[in-house]
Amino acid sequence: MRIDPTHGIVGAAGPRVDGLAQATGTLRFLDDLAYPDMLWGKILRSHHGHARIVSIDTSRAEALPGVHAVLTGADLPVAFGLLPVSQDEHALAVDKVRQVGDPVAAVAADDPDVAEAACELIDVVYEPLPVVTSIEEAVAVVDEPIHGEGPRDNRHREVSLEFGDVDAGFEAADHVREDVFFYQGNTHAALEPHGALALVDETGRLHLWSSTQVPHYLHRIAAKVLELPEHRIRVTANPTGGGFGAKTDVFSHELVAAKLALVTGRPVKIVLTREEVFYCHRGRHPVLMWFKTGFTADGRITAMWCRTYLDGGAYGSYGAASLLYTGQLQTTTYRIPAYRFQGARFFTNKPACGPKRGHGTPQPRFGLEIHLDKAAEDLGLDPVTIRKRNLVRPFSTTVNHLRITSCGLEECLDRVVAASGFADKHRSLPPGRGVGLAVGAYMSGAGLPIYFNDMPQSEVMVKVDRGGLVTVYSMAADCGQGSTTMLATVVGEALGLDPGDLKVVTADTDLTPIDLGSYSSRVTFMAGNAALEAAMKLADLVLTAVADELDVDPDEVAIGRGVVTAAGRELTWAEAVRIAEARWGLLSATGSYKPPKDIKGDYKGAGVGPSPAYSYSACVAEVDCDPETGFVTVEKIWLAHDVGRAINELLVRGQVEGSVHMALGEALMEEQAFRGALHDGPSLLDYKIPTVLEMPPVETILVESVDPEGPFGAKEVGQGPLLPVMPAIANAVHDALGIRVDEVPLRPDKLLAALRDLERGGEGRYGPTKLPDYEFRSPLPVEPPPEFR
Amino acid sequence: MLRLPVLRHAAPTTLDEAIELLAAEGTMLAAGGTDLVPNLKRRQYPEAKTIVSLRRIPELRGIDLLDDGSLRIGALTTLAELVADDRAAPALREAARAVASPQLRSRGTVGGNLCVDTRCHWLNVPETWRRAAEPCLKAGGDTCWVAPAKRFCWAVSSTDLAPMAIALDATVELAGPEGRRRIPLEELYRNDGMAHLTKAPDEILVALVVPPLGDRRAGYRKLRRRGSIDFPILGVAARLGFDGEVCTDARLVVGAIVSAPLRLPQVEALLEGRPLDAATIRAAAEAAGKAVRPMSNTDLTSRYRKRMVPVFVRRLLDELVGASGATATS
Numbered sequence A: 001m002r003i004d005p006t007h008g009i010v011g012a013a014g015p016r017v018d019g020l021a022q023a024t025g026t027l028r029f030l031d032d033l034a035y036p037d038m039l040w041g042k043i044l045r046s047h048h049g050h051a052r053i054v055s056i057d058t059s060r061a062e063a064l065p066g067v068h069a070v071l072t073g074a075d076l077p078v079a080f081g082l083l084p085v086s087q088d089e090h091a092l093a094v095d096k097v098r099q100v101g102d103p104v105a106a107v108a109a110d111d112p113d114v115a116e117a118a119c120e121l122i123d124v125v126y127e128p129l130p131v132v133t134s135i136e137e138a139v140a141v142v143d144e145p146i147h148g149e150g151p152r153d154n155r156h157r158e159v160s161l162e163f164g165d166v167d168a169g170f171e172a173a174d175h176v177r178e179d180v181f182f183y184q185g186n187t188h189a190a191l192e193p194h195g196a197l198a199l200v201d202e203t204g205r206l207h208l209w210s211s212t213q214v215p216h217y218l219h220r221i222a223a224k225v226l227e228l229p230e231h232r233i234r235v236t237a238n239p240t241g242g243g244f245g246a247k248t249d250v251f252s253h254e255l256v257a258a259k260l261a262l263v264t265g266r267p268v269k270i271v272l273t274r275e276e277v278f279y280c281h282r283g284r285h286p287v288l289m290w291f292k293t294g295f296t297a298d299g300r301i302t303a304m305w306c307r308t309y310l311d312g313g314a315y316g317s318y319g320a321a322s323l324l325y326t327g328q329l330q331t332t333t334y335r336i337p338a339y340r341f342q343g344a345r346f347f348t349n350k351p352a353c354g355p356k357r358g359h360g361t362p363q364p365r366f367g368l369e370i371h372l373d374k375a376a377e378d379l380g381l382d383p384v385t386i387r388k389r390n391l392v393r394p395f396s397t398t399v400n401h402l403r404i405t406s407c408g409l410e411e412c413l414d415r416v417v418a419a420s421g422f423a424d425k426h427r428s429l430p431p432g433r434g435v436g437l438a439v440g441a442y443m444s445g446a447g448l449p450i451y452f453n454d455m456p457q458s459e460v461m462v463k464v465d466r467g468g469l470v471t472v473y474s475m476a477a478d479c480g481q482g483s484t485t486m487l488a489t490v491v492g493e494a495l496g497l498d499p500g501d502l503k504v505v506t507a508d509t510d511l512t513p514i515d516l517g518s519y520s521s522r523v524t525f526m527a528g529n530a531a532l533e534a535a536m537k538l539a540d541l542v543l544t545a546v547a548d549e550l551d552v553d554p555d556e557v558a559i560g561r562g563v564v565t566a567a568g569r570e571l572t573w574a575e576a577v578r579i580a581e582a583r584w585g586l587l588s589a590t591g592s593y594k595p596p597k598d599i600k601g602d603y604k605g606a607g608v609g610p611s612p613a614y615s616y617s618a619c620v621a622e623v624d625c626d627p628e629t630g631f632v633t634v635e636k637i638w639l640a641h642d643v644g645r646a647i648n649e650l651l652v653r654g655q656v657e658g659s660v661h662m663a664l665g666e667a668l669m670e671e672q673a674f675r676g677a678l679h680d681g682p683s684l685l686d687y688k689i690p691t692v693l694e695m696p697p698v699e700t701i702l703v704e705s706v707d708p709e710g711p712f713g714a715k716e717v718g719q720g721p722l723l724p725v726m727p728a729i730a731n732a733v734h735d736a737l738g739i740r741v742d743e744v745p746l747r748p749d750k751l752l753a754a755l756r757d758l759e760r761g762g763e764g765r766y767g768p769t770k771l772p773d774y775e776f777r778s779p780l781p782v783e784p785p786p787e788f789r
Numbered sequence B: 001m002l003r004l005p006v007l008r009h010a011a012p013t014t015l016d017e018a019i020e021l022l023a024a025e026g027t028m029l030a031a032g033g034t035d036l037v038p039n040l041k042r043r044q045y046p047e048a049k050t051i052v053s054l055r056r057i058p059e060l061r062g063i064d065l066l067d068d069g070s071l072r073i074g075a076l077t078t079l080a081e082l083v084a085d086d087r088a089a090p091a092l093r094e095a096a097r098a099v100a101s102p103q104l105r106s107r108g109t110v111g112g113n114l115c116v117d118t119r120c121h122w123l124n125v126p127e128t129w130r131r132a133a134e135p136c137l138k139a140g141g142d143t144c145w146v147a148p149a150k151r152f153c154w155a156v157s158s159t160d161l162a163p164m165a166i167a168l169d170a171t172v173e174l175a176g177p178e179g180r181r182r183i184p185l186e187e188l189y190r191n192d193g194m195a196h197l198t199k200a201p202d203e204i205l206v207a208l209v210v211p212p213l214g215d216r217r218a219g220y221r222k223l224r225r226r227g228s229i230d231f232p233i234l235g236v237a238a239r240l241g242f243d244g245e246v247c248t249d250a251r252l253v254v255g256a257i258v259s260a261p262l263r264l265p266q267v268e269a270l271l272e273g274r275p276l277d278a279a280t281i282r283a284a285a286e287a288a289g290k291a292v293r294p295m296s297n298t299d300l301t302s303r304y305r306k307r308m309v310p311v312f313v314r315r316l317l318d319e320l321v322g323a324s325g326a327t328a329t330s
């Protein structure tokens, strides 16, 4: 049901409800929590990339004054993993370490220095094993695979799907081209390092605070690993100083802090160092990819074949989903009549990769958008035309059975092209200067929960007291994206109340009803819908009670800004609420959201990719390249984003600008790189994130397609705007210098190598040329939806 | 957060007191601490027991214009103070402004910058590294991981100020148990990553003295990935004197290539005694490129950094020839 805002609350650009506290430093982050009798936990981590643990002797550590407990893998033997299919981690290593940074033992001590000293006194004997650090090495059969028993290769998972007849599509094509791309891994680098604090409360229950985006999953996994019933555990997610996906997994330090608190009976806090955060990772997978696409002479896609090879790191994490994401969303922007997708994720002895803003889709989006640019050149088309010939249509189904609803892609494209003057600039700017174009799409929440169940993904409760204060309860964890403000705004709009006048209680498993977490850009759509439903029910209770009281028809009663009006009379909100409470008793209402069932296909792998709605983006980048130094200066970014409806325009623009900044780093400099199994530079000096000086002006264009199912028509904005930026920059570099750098980051030395190639009569390219020696199994044929038959 | 090792801290108020304290084993000097503290946190100085802070010694503060027009810059002068002082040569201020980030320039000092420890990506790593791999030569091991064949440390001189100050013919005042001495800044350095300073460990750098520029031109260009924060991975400093069109004296110093700021006399000779036309500048730039051999031990590749030397030298010289009294940074 479409509900339009009428109170001017949704759509305004008001401040965040927690903005003042954030700006003045009074918001309590995890590390701000302290208890007088608190102990400090510290984890001893592996410095080997791959080794068998022969023995651990903790006696010297235990003997150190000030040490209260020492734990090893034997104390926390239950395996866990965020996805039910990947239960391959331990809170502390059992038998084997698989990456540098793997947790091996832990201590709780009076202060951080004693904790650190105690870790030094734990004697671990390792038997080093051969280390695998690349996809090329991971495809080989070895005696000692990272998981399981050898001899076998280090493949984690594989997918091989075919929708429609791809070979026939290639046959029917006038032009077929193939390209190989590499997307280097990078990490979230949220400003706040991860941390957790646990204590046993006065009733004997465990209370675990964490800087997490997923309190519900942490709750479930803590119960499993600590072998306690869920009702004996309370998880509170603190406001986080950034997440970007870094805090959507469950980590050793959370479980260890909890166990140490249970063992010592004292509060225990663990805050990770920056180095530990780099090793926890769960960031962008390095992906090698290959695209083969057939086109008609006028640029229409006849078929596409995409292969991806993911360097997953040491554990499964979200990897089984990440793998599918590298293939599934190509069809959400372009109508692809026949599509073959083959992908494989491999284990390597490096920190596990997982979800980072855009989860699994920035890599293929980078490849696809450059691939299309190249095809356009082959066919004598411009980059806008080739895209326009293939745009997915609103309210359609893709060949891999994704349901598309509202789609402002064409408007996004038209508006960035117009605003940037792309048509006049492309191929026309002076040497060294260029423009590039790309588009993208992202999910407004994953259609399926992470563990199979039929319950809602989001539930919200609202309650009003006699003074008129509305309290909203939701487990949604504000990872900086503004979900708390979103909840206050949606409920405020429905009740005519200023968002700042509401109270929002969030992210606490004792106090709030379920929300699966702040990942997959699901919160505005899902928790927003649940909040809207609850608020509408509450409004209805108030309206009917007032109608009864004043003896008027319910249709004559209306909610205004802070007032309820009826038949020429005006009651304050608090007056109306008291009338309603007298009539109904406690005034409260609930709402729940579960995505529709008909948004996905019926094949193995169909669970990843479906979403109740997709956001769309288009980007133009203008760059200035120095052909002598290879430095790329991004002069300006134009980014149009179809957000459905902006619940809060300020926050939407903030997400777009933040996405551009993150994308800039991925495009130009960030690399989660390794020397052997060791991180190349696990610090914010060595890991290069653009500073404010590198940040170009961003012209944000908001497109509001008003989604029929989103709360007030809203869709996601947290991740989608990142996607087109990297390929737009790469395409702009091509426009500027005539070279192709087919991998990120576009480091200056790579540009110079491509320029040199051009000078020597080559095609002026830098990038991968080979695919690993790996055979995919033959694709599983999936019948496309009727419209493709 | 990484934690500091447990250390003693001393804060003398006179130079003599400080020098006396330095006689004890395991003492290290701290000025702003912006280089020392991160290195200590990474456990790069296992021998450190006591930190002797210079911050309470008034004698080390202040910038004075001397009678001969030289500027005497006290070692404790912060980089931000130097940047703000319009009596200093614009090129020197620009080099100071190219250091690190605004916060670090408010804290970091001129003396600390001139003495800043050499850097290498096998050395400036967390402890995990030293556990995983045998420590490198400078970290107490037997092998330099950059060039294992030789028992020599290639850690890079990473100061922005020194190359520029050497090009400006600066001297430094040192105070030690033996008294005071003044040496050309160039002589403070030695191309050895393990021991890049020629001064004795118990000598304190008291001041940097920079002669007046007169009508010569000077400038500095810095290569780094980002516009702020990053250490130089190449620095080029030059000072040129002219008689009409003819270059009468040239000084060219490159930083962040080897373990000391490297003066290139062979390139200076190509510039002196002739007008600096495009061909001369190009020849000098190429010669500079040939003269240096960066190693793979910092950000970006050694090949790339070597290729940038002629580019940066040429651009700097072009700019100095083009604009009188100009300074340049990038």
Ligand SMILES: Cc1cc2nc3c(=O)[nH]c(=O)nc-3n(C[C@H](O)[C@H](O)[C@H](O)COP(=O)(O)OP(=O)(O)OC[C@H]3O[C@@H](n4cnc5c(N)ncnc54)[C@H](O)[C@@H]3O)c2cc1C
Pocket (backbone or CB within 6 Å): A685, B028, B029, B030, B031, B032, B033, B034, B035, B036, B037, B038, B054, B075, B076, B079, B098, B099, B100, B101, B104, B107, B108, B109, B110, B111, B112, B113, B114, B115, B116, B117, B158, B159, B160, B161, B203, B204, B205, B206, B229, B230, B231, B232
């Ligand atoms: C993130 C980051 C980025 C940086 N980027 C740059 C950069 O771009 N360019 C650059 O040049 N530097 C850079 N630095 C290094 C440092 O901040 C500066 O060089 C600064 O000027 C050092 O001054 P300080 O007073 O803090 O030195 P300290 O840390 O106090 O000392 C540095 C060294 O000099 C010795 N020392 C200090 N004062 C004296 C003295 N008076 N006599 C004898 N010895 C002395 C100390 O014992 C120590 O070994 C960076 C540092 C960081 C952390």
